[in-house]
Amino acid sequence: MALALVAALAFSMAVACGERDDSPPAAATPSPVTAAAAAPTAAPPTPAAVATSAPVTAAATTPTAAPPTAAATASPAPSPTARTSEQPAAPAADAARPTLKAGVIWLDSPLDPVQGGWVASQSGMSENLFRLSPTNFSPLPWLAMEATDVDPLTWRIKLRSGVKFHNGAVMDAEAVKASLERTIRLSEASAEALGLDSIAVTDEQTITITTMEPRPTLPGLLAGPAVAITDAAAADAAGEGNFLKAGALTGPYIPTEYIQKERLSSVANDDYWGGAPPLAGIEHLAIPDTNSRELALQAGDIDVAANISPEGAQTIDAHPELASRTAGIGTAAVIWWVNFERPALSDPLVRQAVSLAIDRESIAGLIAPAGSGSFAELLLPDALASCPGVNAPGYEPAQARDLLAQAGYVDSDDDGFVDKDGEPLEIVIGGYPERFQLPIMAEAAQAMLADVGIKAKVLITEWSVVKEPVWDLFGWYNNVVEAGDPIQNIGKFVGVSADASGSGANNYGHFHSAELEGIISSAAEVADTQQRQEIACRALDVVASETALLPVAHAYLIHGVNERVTDFEPHPANLYFFDHRIGLRA
Amino acid sequence: MGAYVARRLATLPLLLLGISAVSFALLSVAPGDPAEIVLHQRNPGQMPSPAAVTAMRAELGLDAPLPAQYVRWMSRALAGDMGRSYVTEQPVAAQLARRTVPTVVLTVAALGLALLLAVPMGILSARRRGGAGDAIVRLAALVGAAAPSYALAFGLIILFAVKLSWLPAVGYGSAAQMVLPAIALSLAPMAQLTRLIRASVLDVLGQDYIRTARAKGLPEQIVVMKHALRNALLPAIGATGVILAHLLGGAVIIETIFTWPGLGQLIVGAALTRDYPVVQGFVTYLAVIVLLANLATDIALRMADPRLRYERGGV
Numbered sequence: 001m002a003l004a005l006v007a008a009l010a011f012s013m014a015v016a017c018g019e020r021d022d023s024p025p026a027a028a029t030p031s032p033v034t035a036a037a038a039a040p041t042a043a044p045p046t047p048a049a050v051a052t053s054a055p056v057t058a059a060a061t062t063p064t065a066a067p068p069t070a071a072a073t074a075s076p077a078p079s080p081t082a083r084t085s086e087q088p089a090a091p092a093a094d095a096a097r098p099t100l101k102a103g104v105i106w107l108d109s110p111l112d113p114v115q116g117g118w119v120a121s122q123s124g125m126s127e128n129l130f131r132l133s134p135t136n137f138s139p140l141p142w143l144a145m146e147a148t149d150v151d152p153l154t155w156r157i158k159l160r161s162g163v164k165f166h167n168g169a170v171m172d173a174e175a176v177k178a179s180l181e182r183t184i185r186l187s188e189a190s191a192e193a194l195g196l197d198s199i200a201v202t203d204e205q206t207i208t209i210t211t212m213e214p215r216p217t218l219p220g221l222l223a224g225p226a227v228a229i230t231d232a233a234a235a236d237a238a239g240e241g242n243f244l245k246a247g248a249l250t251g252p253y254i255p256t257e258y259i260q261k262e263r264l265s266s267v268a269n270d271d272y273w274g275g276a277p278p279l280a281g282i283e284h285l286a287i288p289d290t291n292s293r294e295l296a297l298q299a300g301d302i303d304v305a306a307n308i309s310p311e312g313a314q315t316i317d318a319h320p321e322l323a324s325r326t327a328g329i330g331t332a333a334v335i336w337w338v339n340f341e342r343p344a345l346s347d348p349l350v351r352q353a354v355s356l357a358i359d360r361e362s363i364a365g366l367i368a369p370a371g372s373g374s375f376a377e378l379l380l381p382d383a384l385a386s387c388p389g390v391n392a393p394g395y396e397p398a399q400a401r402d403l404l405a406q407a408g409y410v411d412s413d414d415d416g417f418v419d420k421d422g423e424p425l426e427i428v429i430g431g432y433p434e435r436f437q438l439p440i441m442a443e444a445a446q447a448m449l450a451d452v453g454i455k456a457k458v459l460i461t462e463w464s465v466v467k468e469p470v471w472d473l474f475g476w477y478n479n480v481v482e483a484g485d486p487i488q489n490i491g492k493f494v495g496v497s498a499d500a501s502g503s504g505a506n507n508y509g510h511f512h513s514a515e516l517e518g519i520i521s522s523a524a525e526v527a528d529t530q531q532r533q534e535i536a537c538r539a540l541d542v543v544a545s546e547t548a549l550l551p552v553a554h555a556y557l558i559h560g561v562n563e564r565v566t567d568f569e570p571h572p573a574n575l576y577f578f579d580h581r582i583g584l585r586a
Numbered sequence: 587m588g589a590y591v592a593r594r595l596a597t598l599p600l601l602l603l604g605i606s607a608v609s610f611a612l613l614s615v616a617p618g619d620p621a622e623i624v625l626h627q628r629n630p631g632q633m634p635s636p637a638a639v640t641a642m643r644a645e646l647g648l649d650a651p652l653p654a655q656y657v658r659w660m661s662r663a664l665a666g667d668m669g670r671s672y673v674t675e676q677p678v679a680a681q682l683a684r685r686t687v688p689t690v691v692l693t694v695a696a697l698g699l700a701l702l703l704a705v706p707m708g709i710l711s712a713r714r715r716g717g718a719g720d721a722i723v724r725l726a727a728l729v730g731a732a733a734p735s736y737a738l739a740f741g742l743i744i745l746f747a748v749k750l751s752w753l754p755a756v757g758y759g760s761a762a763q764m765v766l767p768a769i770a771l772s773l774a775p776m777a778q779l780t781r782l783i784r785a786s787v788l789d790v791l792g793q794d795y796i797r798t799a800r801a802k803g804l805p806e807q808i809v810v811m812k813h814a815l816r817n818a819l820l821p822a823i824g825a826t827g828v829i830l831a832h833l834l835g836g837a838v839i840i841e842t843i844f845t846w847p848g849l850g851q852l853i854v855g856a857a858l859t860r861d862y863p864v865v866q867g868f869v870t871y872l873a874v875i876v877l878l879a880n881l882a883t884d885i886a887l888r889m890a891d892p893r894l895r896y897e898r899g900g901v
Contacts, residue, residue: 103756108673188638241675260674261855262847285757287845291740292756296845299747299755434858462858464623 097268097280098584100565102577103293103302107264107286111255112235112243114186117225122306123264123284124578125251126228129157129176130219134327134571136383137484138529139219143171143229143250145205152214152525153197159205163273165231166254167247173201178232180209190226194218216527220483225575252277252580261286269580278566278583290436297322297560303584304568305560306577309436310368316560325561327572329383330554333480334367334437335493336429336445336473337466337509337549344427344472351547352393353403354427354473357452359395363444364553367437378540379493379551383572385486387537390544392551400452411453418453430459430466431475438475441552445473466508473550474508480554481573486536487523494548511548590888594881602873606663609869610656613862620860621646624672646672659866668870669863671856678867681852685836686871688758689848692840693833695764696771701826704776705819708783709810715788723780730777739770739843756845767844771837775829782825787818820891827883831876 109116113126120126130139130147141147145158163171177199184191197210211218221227231248238246244255252274253266264284268277285302287293294312297305298319308316313324338345338354345351378392404410409418409425418425429445431438439460446456459471466474480489494511516539523535543549559570559577567581621642643649647658662669668678711723746766747755757763790796791814799809836850849868856864 110675188635192635259847260676261851285845287756288851289842289845292743292843292845295740295743295748296756299743300751301747301755301757462860463626464619464860467619467622 097278098586099280100282100304100578100582100584101302102282102284102304102306103287103296104284104306104577105286105288105290105293107258107261107284110243110260111249111258113226113228113230113249114183114190115226117228118575119264120249120251120255121225121228121575122577123251123255123266123282124253124576124580125255125266126225126230126249127251128223128225128228129159130223132220132223132481132484132571132573132575134569134573135329137220137331137481137573139223139484142223143176144219144222147219149216149218149527150208152216153211155209155211155215155218156202157207157209159207160273161205163250164271165234165247166249166269167231167234168271169231169234171229171231171250172204173207175231176229177201177207179229180227182230182232182235183227187226190224193221193224194227214525216525216532217483217485217488220485220488223483223575253282253578256281272580274580277580282578294560297562300562303562303565304577306557308558308560310558312560313558321563323561323563324558325568325570326556326558327570328556329381329572330368330556331381331479331481331572332477332555332557332574333379334435334441334475334477334552334555335379335549336441336475336552337493338511338547339469339472339474339509340512341469341510342472344425347407348547349403349407350409350425353400353407353452354449354454355393355547355550356396356403357400357454358445358448358550360392360550360552361395363441366440366444368553368555378544379549380480380486380489380536380540381554384481384484384489385533385536385540387540390537390540392544393547397448397452404453409453416450416453417455424455425453426455426457427472428457428459428470429473429475430461430471432463432465433460434463435475435477437477437553437555441475442473476508477555479574485532487520487532487539490536490539490543491520494543509549511546513542513546513548516542516546516548591881591885594884598874598877601877602870603660605873606660606866606870607656610659610866611652613865614652614655616860619643620672620862621648623860659863663867663870668867671864672861673856673859673864678863681864682849682867682871685847685849685852688846689834689836689841689850691764692767692771692837692846692848693830695768696837697775697826697830697833699768699772700776700779700829703772704779704783705822708780708822709787709815709818711780711784712787712791713806713810720784723784727777727780727784730773731781733773735770735774735837736839736843738773739767739840742766742770743843756843758846763844767837767840767846770844771833771840775833778829779822779825783818783822786821787814790814790818793817816890820887823886823890824883827879827886830882831879834875834879835872 104122107119109119111120111125113120117126121128127143129142129144131142132138133140141160143160143163145160147155147157150156157176159171159173159176165171165175169175180194180196180199184194184196195212195215197212200208200210202208209218215221229250231246234246235243235248238248244258247254249255250273252269252272254269255264255266257263257265263286265281266284267281268279270276285296287296287302287305290307290309290312293302293305294308294316296302297308297316305312305316308324313326316322316324338351340346345354378387378390380387404418404425408420410420411418412422413419427449429442431442433439439458442458442460446458449456459465465471466476478493482489482492494507494509494513494516519535519539519542523532526532526535557570557572557574559568561568562584564585566583566585569579569581571577619639621639624646625638625642640649647655650658659669666679668682670677671681674681707723707726711720714720743755743766746753753765754760754763755766787810791810796809796814799813800806804813834849836848836853838850838854840846841848841850842854849871852864853868855861856868
């Protein structure tokens with residue numbers, strides 16, 4: 001048997017090597033997608049010229065800061081053809097350009113934006129009409145040039161000229177109209193969020209959107225990954241499962257091969273409106289284990305490791321050829337929902353006691369790098385809405401014991417845990433394992449609650465259990481800068497959508513407050529950013545005073561990069577990892 | 587032998603039917619609604635509406651009674667269609683087939699390596715019982731059996747990939763990328779087999795027929811290799827069959843750490859997302875693997891041990 005296995009070993013090595021040989025380099029794959037990529041056109045505009053444009057609207061969502069690499073200019077970007085003489089020649093051949101290797105946590109969502117859109121957005125393949133500012137998350141023009149709110153129900157959006165889909169088709173007003181209509185048709189969540197009534201083509205580069213209800217934050221909503229602009233006709237013609245072959249996206253990288261949960265290959269889009277990328281392409285490898293991702297970077301297997309841990313960042317920073325990068329704004333909130341439908345925390349005194357018994361600042365130190373935002377910011381990062389008067393409760397165990405006594409809970413049997421009418425106070429702290437922060441939080445809180453006499457069980461399980469009535473606190477890790485709107489991001493946690501309709505939210509704790517709904521509904525037609533921030537702060541005050549949920553920290557996104565990587569500008573939102581500027585020195 | 591194999595193969599369909607029915611029932615009572623998970627997967631951060639959940643349940647066929655769901659699944663499976671993944675929407679059979687290749691490659695490499703080292707080490711240790719060589723082999727086997735695979739895996743990466751830059755840390759597709767996961771995966775079976783072979787060789791070397799062989803004046807090498815080894819390896823053959831079935835089911839930790847796209851990664855991801863078709867397909871696959879591995883082991887044992895062939899009037 002040993003000899004047979006030795007022979008099999010030799011065979012397996014041959015198989016392994018053979019499999020590699022059977023897979024041609026991505027750039028050589030003969031497909032319409034690569035054909036488009038391999039056909040360089042007139043030199044593209046410089047990043048400085050294309051990264052800025054007219055403000056979204058004069059009255060509504062004027063960007064307060066330009067992207068880091070953008071140079072301000074008032075004029076719209078001219079077409080690539082018009083810019084030929086201004087631009088350097090596109091890189092001569094892919095052989096002369098390096099391919100970047102990136103390790104990411106997940107490659108889960110399909111490339112078709114209507115099925116989620118995260119992977120396509122993060123990998124620089126899809127683009128939206130607007131993208132979120134890296135400094136204050138306001139919507140910046142991207143495939144759009146500007147947006148004007150004609151009246152509360154009408155938006156006019158002028159489109160960027162010179163944009164082509166990967167299949168070579170021109171992105172004009174008809175194409176954008178078809179793309180948005182396809183999104184609404186295939187994505188119920190997007191249809192609900194956008195609330196569009198009609199889309200009309202005003203001229204070749206302008207569309208007019210009418211909404212059913214006022215949508216003062218429409219440009220921000222159009223920045224969602226599921227609303228990326230696609231060549232709808234090509235995507236539909238390609239059929240289910242063949243989106244990649246449709247060449248229906250517009251970004252600087254063209255997907256050539258995608259094996260979900262394994263790897264994603266791309267080649268440069270030399271016809272890109274923002275300029276030909278300096279890379280030949282990007283190879284994404286799904287490396288779900290954080291330690292493995294960090295070690296792969298240290299071993300030189302990959303050039304960029306997305307989403308590394310705070311501890312891993314220290315090791316990487318100590319390496320002479322590596323560095324960690326972060327945008328410096330925590331955009332993902334780590335929170336506990338409070339379950340209002342279970343008896344344990346239905347008493348507000350007990351809720352407050354639980355809140356005061358948990359040292360969230362200590363827990364924040366365990367799960368997020370030093371200085372990466374803390375529980376004191378409550379729910380939203382300062383960049384989205386600064387609310388100096390609203391703070392999360394501090395750590396006051398003595399006060400927690402007093403509140404429990406006021407609620408009738410005492411340790412009548414000297415077992416170290418409080419009880420009432422013979423029933424012990426016991427809560428279940430849930431969470432899911434994929435986010436390493438959540439089990440740590442639950443176990444730390446268990447010990448802290450025991451200190452004030454509350455017995456706690458930890459339930460680390462799958463995400464979907466959040467829908468079942470088996471927990472009192474449940475940890476969640478989620479983006480809180482969606483659409484760049486503070487009110488939407490409060491509403492999605494506590495059951496009130498931006499128009500106060502009460503739908504489309506993640507209110508897993510079943511918290512209801514007429515006062516909160518009133519506050520949020522008052523923002524329905526408010527376009528002014530500052531006024532929306534003020535309303536958001538009033539809403540946060542209600543959330544804090546009712547202990548509607550327990551925010552713990554804002555986790556930074558930290559990436560590890562090889563120092564050969566150039567022009568990598570980490571964006572604080574989890575939407576954009578790579579753009580057309582990133583390069584790799586030899 | 588042919589009749590024996592035919593008898594064993596004839597029981598396979600019944601066993602598979604039972605295993606698939608039980609696993610189907612168990613999956614259906616597990617917490618979590620696949621319809622919600624699929625909707626969440628497609629629209630991260632959004633709570634799906636009850637209407638959307640109902641529609642998705644109908645789309646996935648989850649609104650039918652459980653027996654009807656099972657009959658439909660089984661009838662399709664018999665035709666080679668194991669359904670589509672709820673998450674990736676890819677055919678389950680294709681996913682399993684694609685993931686099986688890396689798992690088989692890694693299994694063969696790891697088990698081959700384990701046997702290559704365990705057989706000589708076990709014999710050496712037995713022949714030098716009480717000596718320095720025996721002590722070293724026993725210590726190595728103890729460490730191999732006790733060391734957590736994740737610790738060993740990270741240790742190998744840090745030493746050979748990060749510090750020495752001899753081998754890649756992660757990935758699949760080249761022989762070099764297979765070395766570290768194969769070593770990491772081989773250590774536990776190697777330790778197990780080494781200890782087993784040592785004990786077995788010691789036992790056989792104490793038998794009367796070995797004493798007779800030595801009394802005839804045969805060289806010790808002939809005594810061990812020709813007379814002792816065949817009997818001594820019988821327990822190892824049985825254990826190898828069990829290890830083989832275990833490894834072919836996917837090595838979750840090793841595959842995750844080395845980003846090896848095998849069945850272990852697939853099944854963990856599918857279980858966490860309640861991807862019923864993939865889990866069900868995997869359970870069926872694993873049942874087939876275990877049953878075939880057991881059959882292969884029994885055949886190997888009968889070929890190696892004439893006594894088994896003569897039971898029940900021979901084969």
